[in-house]
Each structure stands twice: as C-alpha cells, then as structure tokens.
Amino acid sequence: MAKGGDKETAEVLRERLRRLEAAVEAAGLGLWEWDVRSGELTWNARNRELFGVEPDRPLTIADYPELVHPDDRDLVRDAYRRASEGPQDALFSMEHRTRPTAEARPRWILSRGRLLKDASGVVRAVGSNLDITDRKSAEERRSLVLRELAHxxxxxxxxxxxxxxxxxxxxxxxxxxxxxxxxxxxxxxxxxxxxxxxxxxxxxxxxxxxxxxxxxxxxxxxxxxxxxxxxxxxxxxxxxxxxxxxxxxxxxxxxxxxxxxxxxxxxxxxxxxxxxxxxxxxxxxxxxxxxxxxxxxxxxxxxxxxxxxxxxxxxxxxxxxxxxxxxxxxxx
The missing domain is CATH 3.30.565.10 (Histidine kinase-like ATPase, C-terminal domain)
Incomplete structure (x- = not known):
C-alpha cells in the first residue's frame, strides 16, 4: 500500500511540474538560478533567448554583465547589493535592457529574484525574467505624445x-x-x-x-x-x-x-x-x-x-x- 501511495504521490508531483512548466512557457518567463559559491548560472531556454545566448553555452556570473546593456550595469549591481545587505531570503526587482547586438535591438527585461542565505551569507539566487519591451515602447510613445501635446x-x-x-x-x-x-x-x-x-x-x-x-x-x-x-x-x-x-x-x-x-x-x-x-x-x-x-x-x-x-x-x-x-x- 505504501509503495502504491508513493507512486501515486510521484505521479501527482510530476503532473504539477508539467502544469508549472506549461504555465511558465505560456507566460514567456525566463527562469534563472545562480550558485553564488561556484559562480555557475543555470538558465532555461527562454532566458537564453531573451539575452541572445546559445542553447549549449556554459554560463557563469562573470558572463552576465556583458549580456546587460552598458548603461544599466551599475543599476543591476546596485539592485543585487541592496538585496544582499537586506534580510534573510531578500527579494529584489529591477528593469534593465539587454546588450544591443548587430542582429537585435536591446530588450527591456523585468527581473525578479530571491537571495537565499545561510550564516555565511548568500548561497543561491533564483528568479525570473520577463520581456517588457512592448510595454516600455508604449510608455515612450505616450511620453513623446504628451511632450508634443504640451509643445x-x-x-x-x-x-x-x-x-x-x-x-x-x-x-x-x-x-x-x-x-x-x-x-x-x-x-x-x-x-x-x-x-x-x-x-x-x-x-x-x-x-x-x-x-x-x-x-x-x-x-x-x-x-x-x-x-x-x-x-x-x-x-x-x-x-x-x-x-x-x-x-x-x-x-x-x-x-x-x-x-x-x-x-x-x-x-x-x-x-x-x-x-x-x-x-x-x-x-x-x-x-x-x-x-x-x-x-x-x-x-x-x-x-x-x-x-x-x-x-x-x-x-x-x-x-x-x-x-x-x-x-x-x-x-x-
């Protein structure tokens, strides 16, 4: 009976995981994880797409600043620094652009994350990225229209x-x-x-x-x-x-x-x-x-x-x- 129950529980967990993955894919969320001590980054396929990173390219935290727009790198560092100095399991959120390339214009990214800490400090960071380029473009157009109307x-x-x-x-x-x-x-x-x-x-x-x-x-x-x-x-x-x-x-x-x-x-x-x-x-x-x-x-x-x-x-x-x-x- 116990084995049957364990099997049923595992199936329920797998089904929940499939639903979660489907929801994440439908929302267009890029998922990321950073092992602070090893420096290793784990990104799902959508997150790699957002930053223009090849599917099989290994990533470490040292690679990340080069994938962010040069004008927004200090903003990203400051957001992480404030979160790392905050309370246990601190949350952070920021908006920044990706690095422009010859093939693509920068995207606007809404990044949300949580820092997981132990007694020695931050050990892991996990979070999600969402493409908000369309929203930012609409805001810029609205701002331009308002300035033009005022003029x-x-x-x-x-x-x-x-x-x-x-x-x-x-x-x-x-x-x-x-x-x-x-x-x-x-x-x-x-x-x-x-x-x-x-x-x-x-x-x-x-x-x-x-x-x-x-x-x-x-x-x-x-x-x-x-x-x-x-x-x-x-x-x-x-x-x-x-x-x-x-x-x-x-x-x-x-x-x-x-x-x-x-x-x-x-x-x-x-x-x-x-x-x-x-x-x-x-x-x-x-x-x-x-x-x-x-x-x-x-x-x-x-x-x-x-x-x-x-x-x-x-x-x-x-x-x-x-x-x-x-x-x-x-x-x-």
Whole structure:
C-alpha cells in the first residue's frame, strides 16, 4: 500500500511540474538560478533567448554583465547589493535592457529574484525574467505624445495671443474683431484636423490646399498639379495653413478675388536648393498699391514659416500681388 501511495504521490508531483512548466512557457518567463559559491548560472531556454545566448553555452556570473546593456550595469549591481545587505531570503526587482547586438535591438527585461542565505551569507539566487519591451515602447510613445501635446498647446496659446493682440489693432468694431479672429482660429482648427487624421508624420500639400482654399471658392484658383504630391511635415501644416488663409483673405478683401474676373495662380517654381518653391500670383484684380504700414498679415507672411525652415518674399506688383513661398518638404 505504501509503495502504491508513493507512486501515486510521484505521479501527482510530476503532473504539477508539467502544469508549472506549461504555465511558465505560456507566460514567456525566463527562469534563472545562480550558485553564488561556484559562480555557475543555470538558465532555461527562454532566458537564453531573451539575452541572445546559445542553447549549449556554459554560463557563469562573470558572463552576465556583458549580456546587460552598458548603461544599466551599475543599476543591476546596485539592485543585487541592496538585496544582499537586506534580510534573510531578500527579494529584489529591477528593469534593465539587454546588450544591443548587430542582429537585435536591446530588450527591456523585468527581473525578479530571491537571495537565499545561510550564516555565511548568500548561497543561491533564483528568479525570473520577463520581456517588457512592448510595454516600455508604449510608455515612450505616450511620453513623446504628451511632450508634443504640451509643445503644441504652448505654441497654440502664443499664436492665439498674437492673433488677439494684432486683430484688435486692425478692426474698428467688436463684430469685425470677432469675424476676423474666428476665421483665423477656424483655419488653425481645420489644419489641426488634417494633422490628427493622418497616421504618418507628413501630409500631402494637395490635401492641405483643398482644405485651406475651400472657403474661398476653389474654382478661382489655378493650382499646379505638381504641388499636390509634395509632402510637408506635420509641424509645417499649421504654419502653411495660416499663411494660405491670410493670403486668401487678403485676396478677397483687397486683391484678385475682390473682382469677378480675378484669379489666383499657385505654381511650383524650379529650385536648386533643398526646399520647394511655390509662387502665389494674383491677376485680374484692382491695381495694387504697396501698404503704407506693415499690418498683421504682412508680419504673418514674414514669420509664418521662418520657425520651420522656410520663408516668404512678398511683392506688391501693380498688376497683382505675388508671394514666393519657400518651404521644406519631406523627401523619400
């Protein structure tokens, strides 16, 4: 009876071990053990995979630092030192990267372990490693997005403050102030919609032109087809949208679009430099007289693209206003 019971107990233990091994494999856990006195390391297949170690390579503790990212080695040493100075059977946990190789980027590892001690000190360490690279990548992306949102929010507030201050100087009534300010803010909002709708870091200029010129009767614009395929960075989109809105508004108020037969031509001009060159030309409108003072629109033409590596040169020709717009584009 005893032998039968021992056999049954052994079978139960083996079944439990199989279940434990299956659970460890499903969780993707790398298991490790360190014999402190001999220095020998025992790693399961998953742990060797995490660190890029061959299945049959003997390992000792002397090999371990070279498998850790150089920037994280002190962190690993400090975590072990604090645990070794702690109470009996101390637990420790840390996050670190593996060593980068020519074949693979570093992985992020969550390492948990327990130090087993006797009267003379630590005799053995056992633990597990878990690949948390995906989680770390998500955290980095979230942090990047938050920083970008903060940056854009700050820039947006500064632009709106400028809008309010400069618009107030150029209008005579509260109604005019509201109309001009709301139009400029709506242009910002429309361009931001384009940025958020694209999953890429750039946008086709054709998409922006379609959105920015819609309120001004697109049939009165002659647009060079080559412009549509140029791509501009998301950082450039809002600046370019504001510029196009200001040019179109001025054309409606004072320029070609204020006359029934007036038209606006947008063409790409050859440019040997790294930037693209767009020329805005108005024809068929009233005779143009250079402004007696620099209004907000003129200042906007000067500064709109400067922070993004572009620039605008305006010319108040008698036959029609012109602007040469140079701006960086995304290259393939």
């Amino acid at each position: 854009r929010a700050k820039n947006g507030i500064l632009v709106m403050m400028s809008f309010v201050a400069q618009t107030a100087k150029g209008v005579d009534t509260v109604e005019d102030f509201k109309a001009v300010l709301m139009a400029r803010l709506q242009s910002m909002a429309d361009s931001q919609d384009l940025v958020t709708q694209t999953s890429e870091g750039s946008l086709r200029l054709g998409d922006l032109l379609g959105r920015a010129l819609t309120p001004f009767d697109p049939s009165r614009f002659d647009i060079d087809a080559r412009l549509g395929e140029l791509r501009i960075s998301n950082d450039m989109v809002i600046a370019m949208a504001l510029l196009l809105h200001e040019l179109s508004t001025n054309a409606v108020k004072y320029g070609a679009l204020s006359a029934p037969a007036g038209r606006v031509k947008l063409e790409q001009i050859p440019d040997d430099g790294p930037n693209a060159h767009l020329r805005w030309s108005e024809t068929g409108g009233p005779k143009v007289n250079p402004p007696s003072r620099r209004g907000f629109g003129t200042r906007l033409l000067d500064i709109s693209l400067r922070n993004n590596g572009g620039h605008v040169v305006a010319r108040f020709e008698p036959q029609g206003f012109e602007a040469d717009i140079c701006f960086p584009v995304e290259r393939d």
